[in-house]
Amino acid sequence: MNDITAQILSRLTAVPDFLSGEALCRAFGITRSAVWKHICLLRSEGYQIDAVTGRGYRLSGLTGRPVEAEVHPFLTCRRFGRNILYHPLTTSTNIEAKALAAEGAPEGSVVAADCQSGGRGRMGRSWVSPPGVNLYFSLILRPAVPSVRVPQLTLLVAAAIHQALCRHSSDLVAMIKWPNDILADGKKLCGVLCEMQSEPDCTHFVVVGIGINVNQSEFPPDLQQSATSLFLESGQLFSRPELLASVLNHFEPLYDAWLLEDDLGFILPYLEEHALLQSKEVTIDQLKRSVRGTVRGISRFGELKLESAEGETILVSSGEAHLRSSIT
Amino acid sequence: MNDITAQILSRLTAVPDFLSGEALCRAFGITRSAVWKHICLLRSEGYQIDAVTGRGYRLSGLTGRPVEAEVHPFLTCRRFGRNILYHPLTTSTNIEAKALAAEGAPEGSVVAADCQSGGRGRMGRSWVSPPGVNLYFSLILRPAVPSVRVPQLTLLVAAAIHQALCRHSSDLVAMIKWPNDILADGKKLCGVLCEMQSEPDCTHFVVVGIGINVNQSEFPPDLQQSATSLFLESGQLFSRPELLASVLNHFEPLYDAWLLEDDLGFILPYLEEHALLQSKEVTIDQLKRSVRGTVRGISRFGELKLESAEGETILVSSGEAHLRSSIT
Numbered sequence: 001m002n003d004i005t006a007q008i009l010s011r012l013t014a015v016p017d018f019l020s021g022e023a024l025c026r027a028f029g030i031t032r033s034a035v036w037k038h039i040c041l042l043r044s045e046g047y048q049i050d051a052v053t054g055r056g057y058r059l060s061g062l063t064g065r066p067v068e069a070e071v072h073p074f075l076t077c078r079r080f081g082r083n084i085l086y087h088p089l090t091t092s093t094n095i096e097a098k099a100l101a102a103e104g105a106p107e108g109s110v111v112a113a114d115c116q117s118g119g120r121g122r123m124g125r126s127w128v129s130p131p132g133v134n135l136y137f138s139l140i141l142r143p144a145v146p147s148v149r150v151p152q153l154t155l156l157v158a159a160a161i162h163q164a165l166c167r168h169s170s171d172l173v174a175m176i177k178w179p180n181d182i183l184a185d186g187k188k189l190c191g192v193l194c195e196m197q198s199e200p201d202c203t204h205f206v207v208v209g210i211g212i213n214v215n216q217s218e219f220p221p222d223l224q225q226s227a228t229s230l231f232l233e234s235g236q237l238f239s240r241p242e243l244l245a246s247v248l249n250h251f252e253p254l255y256d257a258w259l260l261e262d263d264l265g266f267i268l269p270y271l272e273e274h275a276l277l278q279s280k281e282v283t284i285d286q287l288k289r290s291v292r293g294t295v296r297g298i299s300r301f302g303e304l305k306l307e308s309a310e311g312e313t314i315l316v317s318s319g320e321a322h323l324r325s326s327i328t
Numbered sequence: 329m330n331d332i333t334a335q336i337l338s339r340l341t342a343v344p345d346f347l348s349g350e351a352l353c354r355a356f357g358i359t360r361s362a363v364w365k366h367i368c369l370l371r372s373e374g375y376q377i378d379a380v381t382g383r384g385y386r387l388s389g390l391t392g393r394p395v396e397a398e399v400h401p402f403l404t405c406r407r408f409g410r411n412i413l414y415h416p417l418t419t420s421t422n423i424e425a426k427a428l429a430a431e432g433a434p435e436g437s438v439v440a441a442d443c444q445s446g447g448r449g450r451m452g453r454s455w456v457s458p459p460g461v462n463l464y465f466s467l468i469l470r471p472a473v474p475s476v477r478v479p480q481l482t483l484l485v486a487a488a489i490h491q492a493l494c495r496h497s498s499d500l501v502a503m504i505k506w507p508n509d510i511l512a513d514g515k516k517l518c519g520v521l522c523e524m525q526s527e528p529d530c531t532h533f534v535v536v537g538i539g540i541n542v543n544q545s546e547f548p549p550d551l552q553q554s555a556t557s558l559f560l561e562s563g564q565l566f567s568r569p570e571l572l573a574s575v576l577n578h579f580e581p582l583y584d585a586w587l588l589e590d591d592l593g594f595i596l597p598y599l600e601e602h603a604l605l606q607s608k609e610v611t612i613d614q615l616k617r618s619v620r621g622t623v624r625g626i627s628r629f630g631e632l633k634l635e636s637a638e639g640e641t642i643l644v645s646s647g648e649a650h651l652r653s654s655i656t
Contacts, residue, residue, distance in 0.1 A: 151528035
């Protein structure tokens with residue numbers, strides 16, 4: 001979508017009533033036939049636009065894609081999401097966002113896609129990303145913190161997403177699986193992948209990648225036991241632009257608090273209340289070893305607190321958690 | 329320098345005696361006049377090459393630049409430095425190396441420059457990088473460790489450089505200033521800037537940037553109190569290619585040991601023996617606060633151990649150290 005088309009869409013979404021063709025001509029310094037071409041372009045992208053002689057144009061149907069014009073009406077936060085770059089298809093929004101961040105894109109910039117051809121989860125695993133149904137987006141952050149603190153962001157984002165999901169679906173019983181997933185009914189609903197570029201003393205940028213299974217109605221056979229969607233859990237369809245905005249609205253104040261507080265202490269009660277692994281026996285697979293124990297909570301630095309069979313407390317800062325006597 | 333020119337240079341450096349023009353023709357499938365053109369190119373870059381009818385070509389003088397052909401004869405390590413990309417001038421070898429790493433350059437690849445137009449130290453500060461005298465190079469690593477361990481690499485590299493410098497200049501009294509500088513006579517001789525791209529569980533790549541003031545004979549007035557060079561400290565001139573190779577030769581075994589050991593325990597005695605700050609009263613400036621205390625050592629995770637005025641032990645993982653009652 002070119003710049004003027006996007007701006008015309010923004011104006012149409014901002015006004016519930018008809019907008020005269022003349023007003024659009026004046027606003028962009030273009031002819032009536034040029035306005036008409038932009039309207040046709042928007043219709044070809046799925047927007048329903050009424051055109052009535054003497055009154056002008058009125059938006060009567062959105063596409064439900066996570067584009068700036070459809071997300072902005074729902075944004076209440078101040079900095080995040082003011083600039084959303086949307087792709088119908090991209091390899092991975094994290095790859096795109098890392099490139100933009102390296103070029104200097106400001107904090108709060110978002111890359112969103114309708115579909116990813118190479119969506120990824122942690123450790124290079126793939127994240128299935130079909131078009132038209134789910135949310136795949138990446139948020140660029142520039143926190144002035146040493147690099148060792150950045151892994152805490154994964155849990156903080158998970159808390160914000162959990163808050164947003166529960167707000168929009170009151171029946172949903174979703175749990176946060178340390179450190180980066182949200183599950184419902186034991187199946188994956190959402191994943192977070194934070195990537196950063198840093199030196200020890202300072203963080204150049206962080207890219208927070210978020211995938212949420214929103215309206216997907218079925219999963220391939222090999223994922224049916226391990227993945228679910230908001231639609232499958234609640235029977236409702238959700239507005240993707242509204243949900244994206246809601247995640248940003250919930251995350252921005254948590255992020256600001258975290259920058260001030262220097263750790264996760266302020267959000268620990270929430271994280272522990274909704275922790276899938278709390279009091280469970282788990283195995284944590286790390287790059288070179290596995291650690292076993294019973295989960296006793298989360299430290300203010302985001303580490304999982306395990307109690308070993310010998311009663312010792314172990315702090316685990318990274319790894320893949322598996323419930324014992326389960327394949328999850 | 330094009331590929332064949334570089335390969336002819338490699339052959340000439342490998343053989344102390346004359347190499348016949350015919351042998352070079354055969355080796356590269358080129359004509360005698362083509363060989364002659366490559367020889368002229370090498371001479372134009374500063375190489376002294378004797379040409380004697382009936383005997384061939386003999387290298388009688390190197391340029392002393394950190395190019396692959398001049399570094400390789402001194403390399404004894406197995407993986408580091410086998411692939412050196414040399415630039416007469418670049419913005420910053422770290423910027424160049426990060427771009428190469430993002431494209432998949434293998435571990436051990438090195439970017440070296442004769443001169444940097446935008447050389448940087450920690451926290452975005454500039455690193456003065458005049459041509460012809462010093463070493464500026466960046467090494468690409470791909471350690472299979474969680475991102476929280478990467479800051480330890482800075483101290484490990486500092487130890488390797490310290491070993492290399494002391495090996496080549498037995499009179500030099502150099503000290504390691506936690507976490508990333510080497511000083512002689514209280515002035516900066518060398519700096520290390522590690523940058524990484526990572527997710528919490530795994531490190532995609534680390535770029536270790538190293539600047540060593542080697543043969544620089546004078547510094548601008550504003551740096552004379554804070555910077556020095558190997559030449560100024562020892563009165564000797566040093567071969568830059570040999571010194572670069574020596575740093576890699578010392579670092580590779582330390583790095584391999586670190587990957588196995590999982591922490592810096594094995595090198596702590598060395599780090600503490602040569603620690604500038606040991607037993608000193610210091611202030612550590614961090615992004616948001618300052619910490620004061622007396623240095624009691626280094627932890628196996630690379631943190632500085634401070635004893636506060638109240639006798640409490642404080643572990644500091646990042647920041648800029650200043651000796652109290654000093655401006656350093």
